[in-house]
Amino acid sequence: MQFIDLAEIEVVAGKGGDGMVAFRREKYVPAGGPAGGNGGWGGSVILVASDRLQTLLDFRYARIFKAENGKKGGPNNCTGAKGSDRLIEVPCGTLVTDVDTGEIIGDLTSNGQTLCVAQGGKGGLGNKHFLSNRNRAPEHALPGLEGEARRLLLELKLIAEVGIIGLPNAGKSTLIASVSSARPKIANYPFTTLVPNLGVVRKPTGDGTVFADIPGLIAGASQGVGLGHEFLRHIERTRVLLHLIDVTAEDPIADYQTIQQELEAYGQGLIARPQIIALNKIDAMDEETLELIRAELQNISHQPVYTVSAVSRQGLDTLIQKIWSILDAQELSV
Known part of the structure; x- marks a missing residue:
């Protein structure tokens, strides 16, 4: 389709x-x-x-x-x-x-x-x-x-409560496939995802929450570069952004900053949206290097950084619980 x-x-x-x-x-x-x-x-x-x-x-x-x-x-x-x-x-x-x-x-x-x-x-x-x-x-x-x-x-503009963002090959499609019944195309090269994917993740209460896997953003996306500009509109309605970063990338810190700059340049209040940061593919990184990257990213972002592996599902339960807590807090404040 x-x-x-x-x-x-x-x-x-x-x-x-x-x-x-x-x-x-x-x-x-x-x-x-x-x-x-x-x-x-x-x-x-x-x-x-x-x-x-x-x-x-x-x-x-x-x-x-x-x-x-x-x-x-x-x-x-x-x-x-x-x-x-x-x-x-x-x-x-x-x-x-x-x-x-x-x-x-x-x-x-x-x-x-x-x-x-x-x-x-x-x-x-x-x-x-x-x-x-x-x-x-x-x-x-x-x-x-x-x-x-x-x-x-x-x-x-897709209606999803959680928008999964990140550079190409950050593992967004793998993550949404791990936590929902969605089956997006997954391959080991950038821009595998050409359209947004939706997946419903069930809460312990039985309620469903819609997650949207947004196609990869790149530097300059807010000005029309790459695929991301076509799909930035789909995270305007989301209540929470899950920023996924490939910890095995050449410079994960620069990757984080690139996406933040694009969110700010696009406007529509995206940079102020509640955001959860997660380092993905930790099963392919030694623990000492992982902790160094995590500490530096926490220092820059001034917020906790979660570590997960979408493939092995390591750390996903903790990450999902954090998403539930933010969504529940928003509902109580309304």
Whole structure:
């Protein structure tokens, strides 16, 4: 399945039905008067958030969505039928922006949430509406109004409570595979992960927490370099960042600083997000060197540094418990 997280579409609401010119012509009803009904409202275009969708792939080929026009007014003061609304399902986490004005129209974050993005046109008035003492037999009606038309940018931002970040080959995919049932592609070369991976990790209480493995960031990602720029948006909604560092890398300290600089440059409050730092692949490092790197990283970051091996699961229980404690503390403070 392709992962599409940006899509531009056009939505066109239905035109209102025209009003009708009609008169009552019944036996034994002299001077029946005007009886033309109003036109019906045009249908609206409505986005509906669905947790069954994970990508915007459906909008890659279908880009224009139209609602039904309202029906014309009828005789005997009958109002025309309203046009059917056009319902469009989008993934939870979709941000909707008007392309022409840049205005953010809405943010669909929960399953079943709806957003009207194009209002149907009002139906025209029938000649019954224009009856007056001066005009007892009006012979005109109004046409229905056009529905709204808009160009929209749909931007998917994954909804995950924990975002796993780090340079390519830090072991993010291996970690998410170890703690959840997700099965991302894993290989011994950079940029194995080309799309974000989601995994659900169960708490002891049975509740599930969504972890997102964000594709590798590199220096300059916030300015559009590499893959990371395409996916930085997906950690904007996370409550906790898990910064994974390859302890066997040439310079783990520099790797840590690179990611911090990119978070700060990107903005959106990411640098201030609660962050847990973990050195990965400790099973491939001697204990003395590991402690030196850990001590230096703690001195720079001013916070505890955890040591884990995603392959052998060493230290993962302690790391996960720390994540639970931060999430629980956030829930209590709300």
